[in-house]
Amino acid sequence: MTLYQDYPKFLLAVDCIIFGFNGEHLEVLLVKRGFEPEINKWSLMGGFVRENERPEQAADRVLQQLTGLNDVYMELCGAFGEPNRDYAGRVVSICYFALIDSKKTQEIVSEKYEAQWFPISEFPELIFDHNKMVSKARRSLRMKAALYPILFELLPEKFTIPQIIALYEGVYDTALDKRNFIRKLSTSGLLNKTSEKDKSGSKKGAFYYTLNTEVYKEKIMTFLQYLPSWNMD
Amino acid sequence: MTLYQDYPKFLLAVDCIIFGFNGEHLEVLLVKRGFEPEINKWSLMGGFVRENERPEQAADRVLQQLTGLNDVYMELCGAFGEPNRDYAGRVVSICYFALIDSKKTQEIVSEKYEAQWFPISEFPELIFDHNKMVSKARRSLRMKAALYPILFELLPEKFTIPQIIALYEGVYDTALDKRNFIRKLSTSGLLNKTSEKDKSGSKKGAFYYTLNTEVYKEKIMTFLQYLPSWNMD
DNA sequence: ACAAAAGTGTTTGAACTACACCCATGC
DNA sequence: GCATGGGTGTAGTTCAAACACTTTTGT
Numbered sequence: 001m002t003l004y005q006d007y008p009k010f011l012l013a014v015d016c017i018i019f020g021f022n023g024e025h026l027e028v029l030l031v032k033r034g035f036e037p038e039i040n041k042w043s044l045m046g047g048f049v050r051e052n053e054r055p056e057q058a059a060d061r062v063l064q065q066l067t068g069l070n071d072v073y074m075e076l077c078g079a080f081g082e083p084n085r086d087y088a089g090r091v092v093s094i095c096y097f098a099l100i101d102s103k104k105t106q107e108i109v110s111e112k113y114e115a116q117w118f119p120i121s122e123f124p125e126l127i128f129d130h131n132k133m134v135s136k137a138r139r140s141l142r143m144k145a146a147l148y149p150i151l152f153e154l155l156p157e158k159f160t161i162p163q164i165i166a167l168y169e170g171v172y173d174t175a176l177d178k179r180n181f182i183r184k185l186s187t188s189g190l191l192n193k194t195s196e197k198d199k200s201g202s203k204k205g206a207f208y209y210t211l212n213t214e215v216y217k218e219k220i221m222t223f224l225q226y227l228p229s230w231n232m233d
Numbered sequence: 234m235t236l237y238q239d240y241p242k243f244l245l246a247v248d249c250i251i252f253g254f255n256g257e258h259l260e261v262l263l264v265k266r267g268f269e270p271e272i273n274k275w276s277l278m279g280g281f282v283r284e285n286e287r288p289e290q291a292a293d294r295v296l297q298q299l300t301g302l303n304d305v306y307m308e309l310c311g312a313f314g315e316p317n318r319d320y321a322g323r324v325v326s327i328c329y330f331a332l333i334d335s336k337k338t339q340e341i342v343s344e345k346y347e348a349q350w351f352p353i354s355e356f357p358e359l360i361f362d363h364n365k366m367v368s369k370a371r372r373s374l375r376m377k378a379a380l381y382p383i384l385f386e387l388l389p390e391k392f393t394i395p396q397i398i399a400l401y402e403g404v405y406d407t408a409l410d411k412r413n414f415i416r417k418l419s420t421s422g423l424l425n426k427t428s429e430k431d432k433s434g435s436k437k438g439a440f441y442y443t444l445n446t447e448v449y450k451e452k453i454m455t456f457l458q459y460l461p462s463w464n465m466d
Numbered sequence: 467a468c469a470a471a472a473g474t475g476t477t478t479g480a481a482c483t484a485c486a487c488c489c490a491t492g493c
Numbered sequence: 494g495c496a497t498g499g500g501t502g503t504a505g506t507t508c509a510a511a512c513a514c515t516t517t518t519g520t
Contacts, residue, residue, distance in 0.1 A: 008283060009245075011243075048241070049241070049325070055314045139457075143380060149463045162499075172457070177484075180482065183481095184461070188463070199492090203499095204491050415474085435471040438518080
């Protein structure tokens with residue numbers, strides 16, 4: 001079963017950068033490490049790949065363990081293999097970022113793991129190279145979200161326009177012009193307006209929208225034909 | 234030296250999707266496999282990660298072995314770990330795409346390896362899941378090149394505008410409007426016009442340009458601030 | 467002189483920017 | 494009735510798309 005006797009073997013980890021949106025802020029889900037080394041320090045959720053698993057499956061499993069969620073949007077965003085990155089062994093880590101509505105996890109998180117959502121702009125120092133992983137994931141997320149409307153993966157079934165704006169502002173760490181952004185959204189065909197209002201954030205209340213999943217899938221699946229837009233500042 | 238005794242270990246490979254541009258067409262560099270299994274079939278250039286190497290280093294090394302080139306633009310574009318993807322053992326492969334001027338490799342390629350450039354639109358069936366890897370790499374390349382002018386990595390020091398156009402047309406598999414594209418290029422600040430002409434392609438001859446590396450680096454380094462452009466067809 | 471590719475300019479419509487006011491409601 | 498955030502409209506500008514002809518030079 002192997003012609004490759006002479007080559008070294010590695011422990012293979014997956015680490016998940018779990019981005020969430022709680023209706024107001026972009027956040028990242030971290031766990032307090034329950035084992036040595038670096039026990040009790042903040043870390044990304046991760047785990048080792050099993051013998052009969054693909055790395056993506058391992059990432060799904062690990063995410064499911066922590067959050068209880070399946071079918072989560074997840075994407076490769078890095079491979080970290082510095083020989084001494086983990087003090088306890090030679091481990092290569094494959095990183096994925098995941099996008100979830102953080103509200104969906106509120107009961108489940110913190111049962112087995114000490115997990116906590118942190119604002120993306122202010123989270124603690126992490127073990128090993130996990131801070132680098134988060135940076136890389138943020139860059140990947142910005143890039144992908146610039147071309148595909150994947151940030152809707154972070155929103156609940158029903159969401160308001162002020163929420164989408166807050167979400168994009170969080171991801172790109174910038175202020176947007178509401179009016180222009182709303183126009184862009186409404187001409188995109190991605191939104192279905194409902195008659196319900198969310199009154200929690202204001203007296204007037206903001207209409208709930210749902211995602212037009214046909215349009216969404218189409219835009220997500222589109223294989224880029226051509227659009228260099230690198231004439232920007 | 235290890236608290237992680239109970240976890241399985243894996244052979245770790247890197248595979249390089251080597252994109253090249255020969256002045257006319259986009260192409261991909263393939264090798265005829267020199268060892269079992271699947272000896273003598275076409276394959277991506279790859280190799281196993283060594284004990285004291287980062288995966289990126291392994292990719293650099295493998296690319297250097299084949300082409301003699303260092304400091305090549307390279308980017309992660311996949312992790313393939315299907316348990317039976319390699320018939321001869323449990324191997325997880327980390328994929329990188331590389332961008333090089335294929336002219337730089339013409340003497341070196343085919344010394345040790347039977348390597349050959351193939352047009353991207355017409356290359357042979359590859360071993361294992363390597364065809365999938367190429368598809369993934371093409372998608373990654375399109376995505377990155379839509380936001381950053383990385384395709385200049387494929388061009389020689391001096392290049393002509395018709396070459397850039399052919400390059401973009403090859404990457405996006407589409408026809409471009411010359412005039413509009415030239416305008417975009419000239420307003421980008423990326424080009425320095427020289428007084429030399431390339432007369433090989435036509436009687437009139439096309440002016441050579443060089444890359445304005447300051448502008449280029451700036452555009453490459455820019456951390457996306459904000460530009461959802463997903464209102465496209 | 468003619469073939470073959472390089473290179474140039476204008477017009478039109480669409481999209482983005484910038485900007486200010488009214489709306490609905492709870493208190 | 495007023496404070497609070499939600500939502501709408503318009504004018505100016507920039508940018509992308511569509512489009513055809515002139516230039517250079519080798520043969």
